[in-house]
Amino acid sequence: MTRGQSHRPRVGLFVTCLVDLMRPSVGLAAVRLLEAAGCEVGVPTAQTCCGQPAYNGGDRRSAAALAQATIAAFDGFDYVVAPSGSCAAMLKLHYPRLMAGDAQAQARARAFAERVHELVSFLVDVRGLKAVPGTFAGRVTYHDGCSGLRELGIKDEPRTLLAEMPGVELVEMRDGAACCGFGGLFSVKFPDISNAIAGKKTAAIAAAEPALVLSGELGCLLSIAGKLKREGSPIACRHLAEVLAGEMSAPPIAWPDERPRE
Amino acid sequence: MSGRGSETLRPTPANFAKNATKALADKALQEALSELSGGLAAARERAKAALPGFEALRRSGRDIKDHALANLDLYLEAFERNATAAGAQVHWAAHADDACKIIGKICHDADARIVAKGKSMVSEEIDLAAYLQTSGLKVVETDLGEYLVQLRDELPSHIIAPAIHLSPSAIEATFRARHRHLPADRALASPEALVSEARAVLRETFLAADVGITGANFLVAATGSTVLVTNEGNGDLTQSLPKVHIVIASIEKVVPTLSDAFALLRLLARSATGQDFATYTTLVTGPRRAGDPDGPDVCHIVLLDNGRAELLGGEFRPALRCIRCGACMNVCPVYGAVGGHPYGSVYPGPIGAVFTPVLAGLPAAASLPQASTFCGRCEEVCPVEIPLVRLMRQWREAALAQSEAWRTRGALRIWAFVAQRPRLYHRAARLAVAVLGAFGAKRGALRRLPLAAGWTRHRDVPAPQGHTFQQIWARRQRRGTP
Numbered sequence: 090m091t092r093g094q095s096h097r098p099r100v101g102l103f104v105t106c107l108v109d110l111m112r113p114s115v116g117l118a119a120v121r122l123l124e125a126a127g128c129e130v131g132v133p134t135a136q137t138c139c140g141q142p143a144y145n146g147g148d149r150r151s152a153a154a155l156a157q158a159t160i161a162a163f164d165g166f167d168y169v170v171a172p173s174g175s176c177a178a179m180l181k182l183h184y185p186r187l188m189a190g191d192a193q194a195q196a197r198a199r200a201f202a203e204r205v206h207e208l209v210s211f212l213v214d215v216r217g218l219k220a221v222p223g224t225f226a227g228r229v230t231y232h233d234g235c236s237g238l239r240e241l242g243i244k245d246e247p248r249t250l251l252a253e254m255p256g257v258e259l260v261e262m263r264d265g266a267a268c269c270g271f272g273g274l275f276s277v278k279f280p281d282i283s284n285a286i287a288g289k290k291t292a293a294i295a296a297a298e299p300a301l302v303l304s305g306e307l308g309c310l311l312s313i314a315g316k317l318k319r320e321g322s323p324i325a326c327r328h329l330a331e332v333l334a335g336e337m338s339a340p341p342i343a344w345p346d347e348r349p350r351e
Numbered sequence: 352m353s354g355r356g357s358e359t360l361r362p363t364p365a366n367f368a369k370n371a372t373k374a375l376a377d378k379a380l381q382e383a384l385s386e387l388s389g390g391l392a393a394a395r396e397r398a399k400a401a402l403p404g405f406e407a408l409r410r411s412g413r414d415i416k417d418h419a420l421a422n423l424d425l426y427l428e429a430f431e432r433n434a435t436a437a438g439a440q441v442h443w444a445a446h447a448d449d450a451c452k453i454i455g456k457i458c459h460d461a462d463a464r465i466v467a468k469g470k471s472m473v474s475e476e477i478d479l480a481a482y483l484q485t486s487g488l489k490v491v492e493t494d495l496g497e498y499l500v501q502l503r504d505e506l507p508s509h510i511i512a513p514a515i516h517l518s519p520s521a522i523e524a525t526f527r528a529r530h531r532h533l534p535a536d537r538a539l540a541s542p543e544a545l546v547s548e549a550r551a552v553l554r555e556t557f558l559a560a561d562v563g564i565t566g567a568n569f570l571v572a573a574t575g576s577t578v579l580v581t582n583e584g585n586g587d588l589t590q591s592l593p594k595v596h597i598v599i600a601s602i603e604k605v606v607p608t609l610s611d612a613f614a615l616l617r618l619l620a621r622s623a624t625g626q627d628f629a630t631y632t633t634l635v636t637g638p639r640r641a642g643d644p645d646g647p648d649v650c651h652i653v654l655l656d657n658g659r660a661e662l663l664g665g666e667f668r669p670a671l672r673c674i675r676c677g678a679c680m681n682v683c684p685v686y687g688a689v690g691g692h693p694y695g696s697v698y699p700g701p702i703g704a705v706f707t708p709v710l711a712g713l714p715a716a717a718s719l720p721q722a723s724t725f726c727g728r729c730e731e732v733c734p735v736e737i738p739l740v741r742l743m744r745q746w747r748e749a750a751l752a753q754s755e756a757w758r759t760r761g762a763l764r765i766w767a768f769v770a771q772r773p774r775l776y777h778r779a780a781r782l783a784v785a786v787l788g789a790f791g792a793k794r795g796a797l798r799r800l801p802l803a804a805g806w807t808r809h810r811d812v813p814a815p816q817g818h819t820f821q822q823i824w825a826r827r828q829r830r831g832t833p
Contacts, residue, residue: 104820104821106770106780108820109780109819109820109821110780110783110784110815110819111784111813111815111816112815112816113816113818113819113820113822113823114816116820116823116824117820117823132820132821132824134773134777134821134825135773136773137770137771137773137776137777138770140767140770142763142766143763143766143767144744145725145744145747146747146751146759146763147744147746147747147748147749147750147751147752148748148751148760148763148764148767149748151763151764151766151767152767154767154771155767155770155771158771158773162773235724235725235726235727235728236727239726239727239728239730239731240727264388266728267388267684267726267728268684268724268726268728270684270724271724272723272724272725272726273724273725275721275722275723275724275725276806277803277805277806278368278721278722279368279371279685279721279722280805280806280808280809281368281371281372281375281805281808281809282371282375282685282688282689282722283724283806284808284809284810285375285688285689286684286685286687286688286724287809287810289684289687289688311812311813312810314796314811314813315796315806315810315811315812315813316809316810316811318795318796318810318811318813319809319810319811339816340795342795342813343795343796343811343813343814344795344796345792345793345794345795346792346793346795346814346816
């Protein structure tokens with residue numbers, strides 16, 4: 090329990106569709122970190138996706154419907170926490186905007202938004218977490234996802250927690266605030282441009298000579314890891330939560346799984 | 352000098368993706384673009400850091416423009432009144448054609464043969480030079496970058512650095528090809544030699560020109576002045592040497608007072624080039640008065656609407672705050688990857704993605720607002736806080752509603768239908784990750800994936816871990832173990 094709270098706050102984990110589909114180990118890591126920060130974690134099964142593909146694709150109606158469903162799914166939790174800056178920003182900043190024109194729904198979305206946090210900033214800013222369960226030794230670089238960085242202002246929190254890990258040597262890449270080129274459906278609609286931007290990012294990463302790239306944004310990591318893999322780079326990629334939680338049994342993103350199959 | 356009418360060869364916004372792919376393969380262009388983030392964007396960062404209260408200045412810049420836009424009719428009338436009182440003749444042009452005709456007639460009435468033209472994005476917007484050349488005038492761009500672009504029959508690729516896509520060797524080749532009257536064996540390799548040749552060629556134009564046409568960065572309602580900012584000084588020669596001076600400016604350039612203009616000028620210089628103030632900032636208030644040492648005999652000001660007034664009442668109004676600094680393109684990852692030409696518009700980059708659909712119509716320009724990662728860096732640097740991402744998203748909404756977008760609309764609706772039914776969604780998710788996970792487990796990634804050929808051309812698709820989080824969580828809950 091931190092900060093002498095008299096009860097364990099109930100946190101609803103917004104898994105995010107990418108973590109659910111592509112890398113559930115990030116979800117497990119998030120649960121472990123939230124529990125280490127004295128929270129009781131629940132995972133509503135009624136959640137699916139935050140609705141960004143529809144919202145940024147111009148389908149406001151579908152996005153609003155998904156927003157309503159997500160808000161309902163997390164009724165009764167003290168906090169809603171997502172291991173992604175971009176999904177958290179969608180829930181926190183854009184849901185209320187989506188409800189413009191319906192005062193009641195907007196008030197509900199605003200009340201919901203108050204409870205929403207991105208995982209790492211929640212751990213640091215709300216729960217005051219200092220000691221993390223994970224241990225890691227090696228040189229790492231951290232990629233700031235654009236939404237987390239610019240929409241939610243998350244910059245110091247991940248670095249604060251990494252600084253608490255004695256074996257971690259954090260080295261910043263050049264032009265770290267630059268986009269990695271993923272951009273959700275952008276990477277599929279404009280694959281050549283997306284790749285060119287990703288190439289600049291992997292070059293900046295390679296120049297920093299880390300063993301491991303960390304980020305709080307799985308979307309960016311899938312693109313960066315896919316690019317590094319194609320380039321034949323030995324640099325590994327993981328979600329920050331995995332390292333902080335010590336949830337490292339799964340291989341890095343896009344690396345072969347040599348564990349025996351279940 | 353060739354005309355600029357070869358429209359069919361120019362990239363169009365409708366072909367953005369194709370244009371971009373071509374630009375990505377253009378080695379010389381890529382080399383020129385690689386200087387962008389270290390050049391203009393870095394200069395802006397330094398200028399911002401050196402001015403305490405820069406963020407407050409941005410907010411006041413936004414407020415000045417918002418106030419002017421909210422009272423645009425009043426300030427435009429005041430501008431017209433005061434400019435007229437100072438001896439200028441003010442003309443109103445609803446569309447591009449109207450502005451071209453007005454300017455063509457002024458040139459005709461002045462018996463003009465040669466027109467010196469300063470850098471003006473609005474003149475590019477209405478393709479003024481091509482219009483005047485078709486009517487028999489010789490039009491020479493006097494801004495160095497614009498001159499280069501004119502010699503090459505291209506569009507500017509950046510709003511403040513029109514020839515940023517050109518390397519010195521490309522400029523040398525252009526000069527050798529187009530300045531045939533100069534000795535073929537002259538030395539031209541150094542940037543100084545290039546600038547000096549351009550200066551010599553352009554000086555002749557200033558002296559021979561009958562009409563000088565410039566744009567205006569701001570129109571000051573209180574004084575009837577036009578404000579022009581340049582770094583070369585050629586704009587000043589253009590507006591002071593010829594007998595007739597024509598200013599072409601769009602209506603949203605008007606601000607209430609001189610002090611408003613100067614607040615915006617401080618933002619403009621820092622945001623555009625990282626300067627505290629541009630090298631030349633010139634106020635023009637009417638033509639030459641008795642006793643003035645120089646200046647034109649006549650001064651015309653053409654005020655262009657071209658779709659802007661329609662934006663005033665709607666959600667796109669913040670786009671009219673733009674002071675054309677180009678900061679959004681300097682930090683844009685998409686612009687940085689492909690440059691300005693693929694946008695097929697005189698306004699490239701994020702502000703171009705918002706403004707081009709206004710000018711060219713949404714069907715023709717629909718792919719521009721799609722061509723953004725929504726990284727938000729443009730908004731972060733915009734000196735007047737234009738919500739560029741929100742406005743691009745707004746265009747995406749309008750585009751999706753069009754009938755041509757039925758395929759995307761259908762795909763999104765089917766996905767949303769499933770995503771609103773968690774049981775169905777989770778079942779589909781389990782199946783998909785089981786299949787992809789099994790295929791990808793050995794390598795950890797897939798080199799090829801149906802429907803993602805564009806992605807897998809350059810990047811692997813990381814393999815999913817084989818089970819969904821919901822599956823694992825449900826199993827855990829059943830076992831009752833944490």
